[in-house]
Amino acid sequence: MRTSWLFSVVGLVFLDRLSLGFVFPYMSSELELSNTQLGLAVGLTGVFFGLSTLLFASISDFIGRKKMLLVIFVMIFSTATLLAGFVGSFAALLLTRIIMGIAEGPVMPLVQSIVYAEASERRRGFNMGIIQSASSFIGGMMAPVIAVALAVNFGWRSSFIYIAIPGLIVGLILWRFLREPKISQNITAEATTEKPKREAYFNVFKQRNIWLSTIVGTCNMIYILTLTAFLPTLFTTSTSFKEGQIQLLLGLMGFMMFVGQFGGPALSDRIGRLPVIKIFSFISIFLPIAIYFSYQNFALLLAGMIVFSLGNGYQPLIMNIVPAESVSRTFSATAISFVILTSEIIGGGLGPTLAGILADHFGPTAPLWITIVASVIAFICSFGIKETAPVKVENQENIEISFR
Numbered sequence: 001m002r003t004s005w006l007f008s009v010v011g012l013v014f015l016d017r018l019s020l021g022f023v024f025p026y027m028s029s030e031l032e033l034s035n036t037q038l039g040l041a042v043g044l045t046g047v048f049f050g051l052s053t054l055l056f057a058s059i060s061d062f063i064g065r066k067k068m069l070l071v072i073f074v075m076i077f078s079t080a081t082l083l084a085g086f087v088g089s090f091a092a093l094l095l096t097r098i099i100m101g102i103a104e105g106p107v108m109p110l111v112q113s114i115v116y117a118e119a120s121e122r123r124r125g126f127n128m129g130i131i132q133s134a135s136s137f138i139g140g141m142m143a144p145v146i147a148v149a150l151a152v153n154f155g156w157r158s159s160f161i162y163i164a165i166p167g168l169i170v171g172l173i174l175w176r177f178l179r180e181p182k183i184s185q186n187i188t189a190e191a192t193t194e195k196p197k198r199e200a201y202f203n204v205f206k207q208r209n210i211w212l213s214t215i216v217g218t219c220n221m222i223y224i225l226t227l228t229a230f231l232p233t234l235f236t237t238s239t240s241f242k243e244g245q246i247q248l249l250l251g252l253m254g255f256m257m258f259v260g261q262f263g264g265p266a267l268s269d270r271i272g273r274l275p276v277i278k279i280f281s282f283i284s285i286f287l288p289i290a291i292y293f294s295y296q297n298f299a300l301l302l303a304g305m306i307v308f309s310l311g312n313g314y315q316p317l318i319m320n321i322v323p324a325e326s327v328s329r330t331f332s333a334t335a336i337s338f339v340i341l342t343s344e345i346i347g348g349g350l351g352p353t354l355a356g357i358l359a360d361h362f363g364p365t366a367p368l369w370i371t372i373v374a375s376v377i378a379f380i381c382s383f384g385i386k387e388t389a390p391v392k393v394e395n396q397e398n399i400e401i402s403f404r
Helices: 002-031 035-063 066-084 090-104 107-118 121-154 156-177 198-206 208-238 243-271 273-284 286-294 298-325 329-362 367-384 390-402
Strands: none
Touching (some): 002 035, 002 090, 002 156, 035 090, 035 107, 066 107, 066 156, 107 121, 107 329, 121 156, 121 243, 121 298, 198 329, 208 298, 208 329, 273 367, 286 298, 298 329
16 A cells, blocks of 8 residues: 555656647747757756755655655645646746756655665565666656657646646645655664764765765766657657657557566565666666657567667666665665756756757757766666665675685
8 A cells, every 4th residue: 555655646746747848849839949949948957956856855864754744745736737827938847847847856766765774685676676667667668658748638738737636636645645655674673773963974975886876876867858858859859750640659669668667676586786776777778769760660660679678677777776776775866866866967867958959950860869978877887786685784794704
């Protein structure tokens, strides 16, 4: 019950956030918006998403009131989505997106820190992967179908309004039924009584895994936000695909990313985090390549998107699991939020903005260039990350003890 509602919260964050890219082809003419403005709107959301992530997640680590903060932020970002249905200018749209970014930023680290606190070591990757996969299941698979269907049948303004309603309902449910997290019984008494200290807080930012996760996470945000923002426009303006075909392509891409984000972390509980990160980040390189060379051939494009979308299965490991396992449990939300902070400001802010500029100057396929470069950098940097999976760390410690 608890996991299902937390899954819904994360999914709604990305449903609300990514809906702009899917609705954009239907609203751009009325508001006279360009690709550059789309990129700027997506980018500014990422910047404020990142800034609020570290600030409020760190506050939650010190005050421990995760439920209260989570409910407040869910209600605010849902209201911002609702207001987007009433905007009459690009400036007003930007304002709603900024509010949305500020409110959505802390949600992921708050939710994942709750899951991390209560999960056993052997199911940690699986549980956190399920939560992260909501971003692809609801935001990636369901969002393009829901947002486009609403925009086509009721208009783009109604699309934003209807999309906001589930978030308001879930916020009320969380306020009524969600309880503050309890530490897993597998954790030692020392860990459960650990109090936050300034020195330990600043040590979070000295860990190599945190910085490498930040670099890989930045590349991943460039990759995901650029694809979700500009693929709908590419398919709408540069192909002869019907609306149903476009919905199928985008929906299947989201579903396969969901499968990867669900399966990758679960597999990493058994074989380790690093092998999964390396394999999946390598697969992800070929998704934008396949789209670039086959975007006008529906059958070939569909096959490529089904296979290579699985590559995003490394995202939960980089954005949440590895950062949380690299520091003390007390500062798990801080570690996660720092990775998200930098990834969002640089990757979520710069990536879509640059992609929009390139699209206006070189055509709708130009944003794919950025995603290819970002995915290659992510794969290369993954080789410097230290293993954190409990099953691997324990085995290594046992080996070291046997040689003493």
